[in-house]
Amino acid sequence: MIDGVIISPLRQMLDERGKVMHMFKVGDPAFQQFGEIYFSCVYPEAIKGWHIHKEMTLNYAVPHGHIKFVLYDDRPESPTRGEVQEIFMGSDNYCLVTVPPMVWNGFKGIGMEMAIVANCASIPHSPDEIDRRDPFDPAIPYDWAIKHR
Numbered sequence: 009m010i011d012g013v014i015i016s017p018l019r020q021m022l023d024e025r026g027k028v029m030h031m032f033k034v035g036d037p038a039f040q041q042f043g044e045i046y047f048s049c050v051y052p053e054a055i056k057g058w059h060i061h062k063e064m065t066l067n068y069a070v071p072h073g074h075i076k077f078v079l080y081d082d083r084p085e086s087p088t089r090g091e092v093q094e095i096f097m098g099s100d101n102y103c104l105v106t107v108p109p110m111v112w113n114g115f116k117g118i119g120m121e122m123a124i125v126a127n128c129a130s131i132p133h134s135p136d137e138i139d140r141r142d143p144f145d146p147a148i149p150y151d152w153a154i155k156h157r
């Protein structure tokens with residue numbers, strides 16, 4: 009587990025009409041502050057990344073579809089420097105993933121339908137605080153291909 013990353017299980021309340029899915033509220037252990045919430049939609053097999061946020065703390069939940077969310081820690085002072093972390097998110101593993109600034113991250117749509125990634129971010133979106141790398145940049149030691157373990 010990359011230092012500073014928090015995975016919080018989220019409740020889904022099902023009945024014969026549908027369901028209610030929790031996400032995030034003031035007072036939750038991972039809550040810092042509210043900046044903006046937006047939704048990034050990704051088709052199966054498409055990759056969005058790599059991104060790094062210099063200031064924003066991310067709070068991701070995937071209420072529809074599934075993704076493989078991948079994190080890479082190259083922070084010089086981090087006890088987990090060099091680690092890669094994969095988190096499979098979606099309605100089958102409905103959780104909130106909190107990612108501190110300066111951790112590389114990206115995601116790939118998996119399964120059969122478009123996934124919706126909600127980010128309840130600590131600050132409003134600003135392109136100035138994001139750096140990007142190509143998803144296949146060899147500087148990040150990760151292969152996005154499916155692993156038939």
Ligand SMILES: Cc1cn([C@H]2C[C@H](O)[C@@H](COP(=O)(O)OP(=O)(O)O[C@H]3O[C@H](C)C(=O)[C@H](O)[C@H]3O)O2)c(=O)[nH]c1=O
Nearest residue numbers: 046047048049056057059061066125126127133134138
């Ligand atoms: C988020 C955002 C994006 N854009 C524009 C910038 C690009 O022209 C286009 C797609 O943005 P981007 O390539 O950043 O999209 P994603 O790869 O889905 O990433 C975004 O959604 C994931 C979940 C992240 O957490 C990222 O921080 C966020 O940038 O929308 C805007 O104009 N305003 C916005 O608030």
